[in-house]
Amino acid sequence: MPNDQISQLDKIRHSTAHLLAHAVKELYPDTVLTIGPPTKDGFFYDFLPKTNFRDEDLPKITQRMKEIAERDLALTHKQIPKAEARKIYKDNPFKLELIDLIPGDTVGLAQQGDFDDLCKGGHVKSTGQLKNFKLLHISGSYWRADRDGQPLQRITGTAFATPKELRMYEKRVEEAQKYDHRKLGKQLDLFSFVQEGVGFPFFHAKGQRVVQLLKDDLRATLNKQNYNEIATPIMLSDDLWKQSGHYAHYKDNMFLSEIDEKSYAIRPMNCPGAILTYKERPRSYRELPLKLSEFGLVHRYELSGVLHGLFRVRSFTQDDGHIFCMPNQVEDEVLDTIKAIEKTLKKFGFNNITVALSTKPDNAMGSDAAWESAILSLKNALDRSDLKYVIQEGEGAFYGPKIEFGIEDSMGRSWQCSTVQLDFCNPKNFDLSYIAPSGQKEQPVMIHRAIYGSMERFFGILLEHFKGNLPFWLAPIQVKLLTITDDQKDYAQKIMHQLQEHNIRVAMDESSDPISGKIKTAQLEKVPWMLVMGQKEMDNNTITLRYRNGKQEFGLSLQDVLAKTKKYNDEYII
Numbered sequence: 101m102p103n104d105q106i107s108q109l110d111k112i113r114h115s116t117a118h119l120l121a122h123a124v125k126e127l128y129p130d131t132v133l134t135i136g137p138p139t140k141d142g143f144f145y146d147f148l149p150k151t152n153f154r155d156e157d158l159p160k161i162t163q164r165m166k167e168i169a170e171r172d173l174a175l176t177h178k179q180i181p182k183a184e185a186r187k188i189y190k191d192n193p194f195k196l197e198l199i200d201l202i203p204g205d206t207v208g209l210a211q212q213g214d215f216d217d218l219c220k221g222g223h224v225k226s227t228g229q230l231k232n233f234k235l236l237h238i239s240g241s242y243w244r245a246d247r248d249g250q251p252l253q254r255i256t257g258t259a260f261a262t263p264k265e266l267r268m269y270e271k272r273v274e275e276a277q278k279y280d281h282r283k284l285g286k287q288l289d290l291f292s293f294v295q296e297g298v299g300f301p302f303f304h305a306k307g308q309r310v311v312q313l314l315k316d317d318l319r320a321t322l323n324k325q326n327y328n329e330i331a332t333p334i335m336l337s338d339d340l341w342k343q344s345g346h347y348a349h350y351k352d353n354m355f356l357s358e359i360d361e362k363s364y365a366i367r368p369m370n371c372p373g374a375i376l377t378y379k380e381r382p383r384s385y386r387e388l389p390l391k392l393s394e395f396g397l398v399h400r401y402e403l404s405g406v407l408h409g410l411f412r413v414r415s416f417t418q419d420d421g422h423i424f425c426m427p428n429q430v431e432d433e434v435l436d437t438i439k440a441i442e443k444t445l446k447k448f449g450f451n452n453i454t455v456a457l458s459t460k461p462d463n464a465m466g467s468d469a470a471w472e473s474a475i476l477s478l479k480n481a482l483d484r485s486d487l488k489y490v491i492q493e494g495e496g497a498f499y500g501p502k503i504e505f506g507i508e509d510s511m512g513r514s515w516q517c518s519t520v521q522l523d524f525c526n527p528k529n530f531d532l533s534y535i536a537p538s539g540q541k542e543q544p545v546m547i548h549r550a551i552y553g554s555m556e557r558f559f560g561i562l563l564e565h566f567k568g569n570l571p572f573w574l575a576p577i578q579v580k581l582l583t584i585t586d587d588q589k590d591y592a593q594k595i596m597h598q599l600q601e602h603n604i605r606v607a608m609d610e611s612s613d614p615i616s617g618k619i620k621t622a623q624l625e626k627v628p629w630m631l632v633m634g635q636k637e638m639d640n641n642t643i644t645l646r647y648r649n650g651k652q653e654f655g656l657s658l659q660d661v662l663a664k665t666k667k668y669n670d671e672y673i674i
């Protein structure tokens with residue numbers, strides 16, 4: 101890439117990767133260098149060290165980077181013949197491999213002082229310009245991301261143009277760490293992971309309550325759109341996975357097993373269950389669109405190193421939906437799905453929804469005409485919705501175009517969750533058909549869609565987005581009753597039963613703590629509402645409502661409180 105097309109930020113970050121490699125080479129001369137590109141959030145450099153780096157080494161490396169920056173060495177870059185480069189890097193098998201891979205007779209060489217690195221360019225002018233950086237962590241990686249390849253050690257860092265941007269970044273990271281969903285999951289007794297099942301989450305009663313509420317809310321939306329919920333097996337014969345193409349493309353990520361000397365696989369996706377349900381009997385055009393939804397538990401093998409709380413697990417539940425329809429029904433079905441997605445995401449305050457439509461890739465299956473009409477249907481549906489979208493040319497899957505939805509959380513981070521995917525491939529692979537009005541057999545179009553995506557991941561996103569303060573309608577315990585002394589226990593019991601009669605999730609603090617202690621406990625549990633009852637409330641038959649932000653309302657009747665719970669539930673008030 102010519103130098104002027106690389107952003108200034110990428111130049112700073114890539115140059116800081118050189119600075120890191122330079123410092124490492126000075127401190128640990130036996131280390132073998134590989135590559136150090138800029139990334140979306142910073143940069144990394146992959147090393148093969150003589151002895152592994154530890155986190156304690158980062159301050160020392162940072163200090164040396166600062167010293168080299170102080171030297172204000174000019175960064176130069178030139179093209180040299182490959183033969184010369186092979187001589188320079190004769191002891192570095194990684195660089196030799198790269199030299200062979202680079203097309204042409206020359207390669208780029210970057211230099212600063214007595215340090216050099218093979219690279220295609222894109223630098224700042226001198227090391228003196230590299231002042232606002234931070235090394236973040238050390239992790240394992242593989243040469244050329246090949247898990248059978250040479251294991252390496254990656255040092256990841258970030259860099260910015262100004263100290264202010266670095267400080268803002270540090271603040272964001274600090275906040276993200278403070279509200280890490282793994283930490284909140286423990287603090288709020290929602291879920292856990294155990295050594296006996298690495299990557300398989302355990303949902304505790306309170307966490308499972310939240311998952312159920314998310315499911316129930318979605319079910320209500322889907323019922324209005326004439327969905328039929330199904331449940332299909334998590335294990336199926338591997339003949340099926342061969343037919344669906346998963347075996348060819350996905351075998352390494354599937355858990356395999358054997359029953360009666362026959363090979364089975366635990367499903368990595370739910371689609372075949374819906375397909376077999378469709379195929380269970382002949383279908384008429386009168387039944388279309390047929391919409392099958394399933395909260396389907398899938399298992400996928402992931403390397404233990406990439407597992408990350410609920411964000412990356414080995415088993416998760418997709419809120420899957422499969423729509424079988426005629427080609428002329430696609431547009432309306434996609435529009436309905438977009439509406440369900442928008443409605444659902446906005447309930448959580450995700451108002452900034454980004455949408456991307458991915459079109460025909462080079463390796464596409466299916467005719468040009470089928471692709472054109474499918475993309476037109478998706479575009480028309482998007483044009484009829486309120487959402488703005490971008491087109492990602494050639495980014496669709498080989499089996500059909502798709503729409504991806506992104507959300508931005510309260511910390512300004514973006515996440516991809518919902519998807520709508522058209523599929524020309526599976527109806528053919530599984531020989532799906534319906535009897536058309538003409539009496540002829542026709543092939544239906546299949547739409548795959550998910551709104552939350554992975555329930556587990558979405559739960560994790562929500563926890564961080566709300567900083568643990570789940571909205572009233574989603575909180576596992578909505579209301580906690582706190583009495584000032586034991587004298588009000590009977591009064592509180594009566595109120596508790598009334599609230600339970602109205603399906604409010606409520607708990608009572610039975611401890612002998614003073615009221616300040618009870619409030620503190622409820623705050624740590626992030627319970628949305630506390631109902632405080634003392635002698636005065638009991639005498640007047642009233643309740644004091646204390647919100648988790650400390651705001652209070654006095655002298656409420658039980659009817660007032662019930663009316664408020666209804667409003668908060670129905671309007672998804674946060």
Ligand SMILES: [Zn+2]
Pocket residue numbers: 114115118210218219220221222223
């Ligand atoms: Zn470079």
Ligand SMILES: [Zn+2]
Pocket residue numbers: 369370371420422548549
């Ligand atoms: Zn599917």
